[in-house]
Amino acid sequence: MIAILGTGKMGEALMSGLLRAGLGPSEVIATARRPERAEALRERYGVRVAGNAEAAEEADTLILAVKPQDMHTLLAEIAPHVPGGRLVISVAAGITTAFVEARLGEQVPVVRVMSNTPVLVDEAMSVISAGAHAGEEHLKRTEELLSPVGKVLRIPESQQDAATALSGSGPAYFFYLVEAMVDAGILLGMPRAAALDMVVQSIVGAATMLRDSGEHPVILREAVTSPGGTTISAIAELERHRVRAAFLDAIEAARDRSRQLASG
Numbered sequence: 001m002i003a004i005l006g007t008g009k010m011g012e013a014l015m016s017g018l019l020r021a022g023l024g025p026s027e028v029i030a031t032a033r034r035p036e037r038a039e040a041l042r043e044r045y046g047v048r049v050a051g052n053a054e055a056a057e058e059a060d061t062l063i064l065a066v067k068p069q070d071m072h073t074l075l076a077e078i079a080p081h082v083p084g085g086r087l088v089i090s091v092a093a094g095i096t097t098a099f100v101e102a103r104l105g106e107q108v109p110v111v112r113v114m115s116n117t118p119v120l121v122d123e124a125m126s127v128i129s130a131g132a133h134a135g136e137e138h139l140k141r142t143e144e145l146l147s148p149v150g151k152v153l154r155i156p157e158s159q160q161d162a163a164t165a166l167s168g169s170g171p172a173y174f175f176y177l178v179e180a181m182v183d184a185g186i187l188l189g190m191p192r193a194a195a196l197d198m199v200v201q202s203i204v205g206a207a208t209m210l211r212d213s214g215e216h217p218v219i220l221r222e223a224v225t226s227p228g229g230t231t232i233s234a235i236a237e238l239e240r241h242r243v244r245a246a247f248l249d250a251i252e253a254a255r256d257r258s259r260q261l262a263s264g
């Protein structure tokens with residue numbers, strides 16, 4: 001039995017992925033703060049919806065999916081209800097395994113996960129790290145849960161804040177880029193729907209080439225960039241506006257914010 005504690009956007013995305021991967025609705029308990037949300041989850045997925053304490057007592061794997069700022073309250077609520085031997089998986093940005101261990105009891109196996117919203121289309125990037133009391137079996141179990149919905153990579157916990165900035169938030173940067181490029185199409189007089197189609201297909205094509213060709217992104221970009229042509233005129237403007245430096249600073253800021261989150 002798996003419990004998702006705090007079934008918001010990420011919790012629901014993970015839960016729907018687990019169900020698509022073949023887990024039965026009767027093997028999942030979801031918890032939610034608002035009764036309307038609980039009802040919607042029950043109706044949409046046929047899963048059981050319960051209180052946090054009850055879910056913690058019954059499930060052998062607990063997935064903590066509340067916001068980092070709500071983690072302290074959730075852990076305080078479930079601490080008396082987590083029997084030995086439970087695997088606790090936290091998907092919250094910035095929350096360390098030590099933070100969870102300190103509140104649930106020192107022996108609890110905790111795995112920290114940073115996934116991303118493409119879990120909704122089985123293309124998640126999930127990175128996982130073991131806490132002090134989580135061993136190979138716990139990492140394997142976490143991998144089994146997450147690999148049907150995307151790629152899973154083990155990383156040292158010291159890299160989790162960086163991974164949060166890179167792949168946890170990563171989809172948002174691409175959506176932002178698409179928005180900006182569609183605006184550019186509008187500026188050039190293109191109808192919005194056509195501009196969106198062109199940009200989305202370009203990003204899907206580029207992503208597929210990156211994944212399937214094994215080529216370095218520089219080589220792929222050079223292949224588009226004809227001498228004296230159009231692409232280099234655009235790249236020159238991106239460089240003039242220091243877009244590369246903006247990405248470095250932006251992702252560093254996200255990493256720093258992830259580090260701060262556990263303290264509220």
Ligand SMILES: NC(=O)C1=CN([C@@H]2O[C@H](COP(=O)(O)OP(=O)(O)OC[C@H]3O[C@@H](n4cnc5c(N)ncnc54)[C@H](O)[C@@H]3O)[C@@H](O)[C@H]2O)C=CC1
Nearest residue numbers: 006007008009010032033065066067068070092093115116
């Ligand atoms: N949205 C994203 O792309 C990603 C989010 N995350 C992490 O996932 C976690 C959740 O983020 P979102 O889903 O975006 O937020 P969200 O606000 O949609 O979901 C959190 C849910 O937890 C519920 N909740 C809060 N306290 C509760 C409690 N004590 N008992 C039961 N339910 C409670 C809230 O009502 C809400 O529905 C965060 O820790 C975030 O860092 C991780 C990777 C990506």
Ligand SMILES: O=C(O)[C@@H]1CCC=N1
Nearest residue numbers: 093164165168169170
């Ligand atoms: O913005 C956030 O804090 C969460 C964590 C990674 C993606 N979304």
